Amino acid sequence: MMRNGLHTVLIADDEAPARTRMREMLVDIGGWSVAGEAANGADVLHQCQQQLPDVVLLDIRMPGMDGLETAAHLARLPVPPAVVFTTAYDEYAVNAFDAQALGYLLKPVRRERLLRALEHAARISRLQVEALGRENPELGARQNIPVTKFGVLTLVPLSNVLAFVADQKYVRLLHYADGALRESLIDEPLKQLAAEFASDFVRIHRNSLVRITSVDQLTHDDAGHYSVRLRGFPHALPVSRRHLAELRLRLKQ
Numbered sequence: 117m118m119r120n121g122l123h124t125v126l127i128a129d130d131e132a133p134a135r136t137r138m139r140e141m142l143v144d145i146g147g148w149s150v151a152g153e154a155a156n157g158a159d160v161l162h163q164c165q166q167q168l169p170d171v172v173l174l175d176i177r178m179p180g181m182d183g184l185e186t187a188a189h190l191a192r193l194p195v196p197p198a199v200v201f202t203t204a205y206d207e208y209a210v211n212a213f214d215a216q217a218l219g220y221l222l223k224p225v226r227r228e229r230l231l232r233a234l235e236h237a238a239r240i241s242r243l244q245v246e247a248l249g250r251e252n253p254e255l256g257a258r259q260n261i262p263v264t265k266f267g268v269l270t271l272v273p274l275s276n277v278l279a280f281v282a283d284q285k286y287v288r289l290l291h292y293a294d295g296a297l298r299e300s301l302i303d304e305p306l307k308q309l310a311a312e313f314a315s316d317f318v319r320i321h322r323n324s325l326v327r328i329t330s331v332d333q334l335t336h337d338d339a340g341h342y343s344v345r346l347r348g349f350p351h352a353l354p355v356s357r358r359h360l361a362e363l364r365l366r367l368k369q
Contacts, residue, residue: 124151125234126169128160128186129202130178134223138173138202141227148234157181158271161189165268169197171237173221176203181259181271188245189262192269198237212251216244258312261289263300272300274313278330278346279353282306282323290349297348318366320344320355328366 125148127138135153142148151169154160156178164172172190176183183201190196201220203210213220218240219233249257260271278290278297286301287309310317310325317325326346334355336342342355344363355363 123147123171123234124149124167124169126151126154126160126163126167126172126197128154128157128172128178128183129175130155131175134175134202138225138230141225141230144227145231145234157183157186157189160186161269161271164190164193164197168195171198171200171234173200173202176201176205184245184249185258185260187240188242188249188258189260189269189271191240191242191245192262192264194267196239199240200233200237212248215251216248218244218248261291261302261304263289263302265300274316278327278349280306280309280317280325281353290346292348318363319359320353320363321359322356324353326353331363331367334363334367 125142127135127150129135129138132155135155139150139153142150151167152163154163158181160172160174163169174183174187178186187199187201190199199219201213201218202223202225203220204223210220210222219237221229221233259274261274261277263270263272272289272291272293276292278292281288281290283301286303287306289300289302291298291300306323306325310319313325316327316329318328319325326344330346330348331344332347333345334342335345335352342357342360343352344355345352
């Protein structure tokens, strides 16, 4: 959002000296206003929803939630900002940025390159971020699930999720929040979730994906229909015969 005729920038880097240097370069360049600074991904998301900056200078390496995951969540905002990644990766590693037409700056950032990147900054799509993650698995897996309610995007830590259950056009997210079990709706394909989180979750039915460590009991009735009970969840979830063998195998591991 422009302020006093200036385009706004949010600076995101976990190192304070790096943020200070970027702020000083923006002042020298002129024409840009610093909307704020953030040291982690969660703060970036919060400030973007509050400040609506035009551009985010986003460090790839940040603790907790890295820049790539942060960018994926930013792309879901009603008014997403343009993103320019800052990275210490060498030329070989940033080929993926070029392939996806994503803006980036190599550290140490030079003023001339910063100006050029800002002038060509563009909004990114979820598909671009996902492709970058596939090509660079070392950037890390997603650790949070975005939930949008009343136009506000919040993050549910993956560690708090018990299960994903398909519900018509959406997926019900069964998770803990503030010590209580909650249900939220998300707009992500169950097939994609199953592939992304295969190390921690197992498919038990065509419409259900559960955290393997949350399975408390596997039972069956007299008719041979199987179901699982999850710790802390009051209802049993059906298990299809197609996925029974994999579930049993994962439970033994």
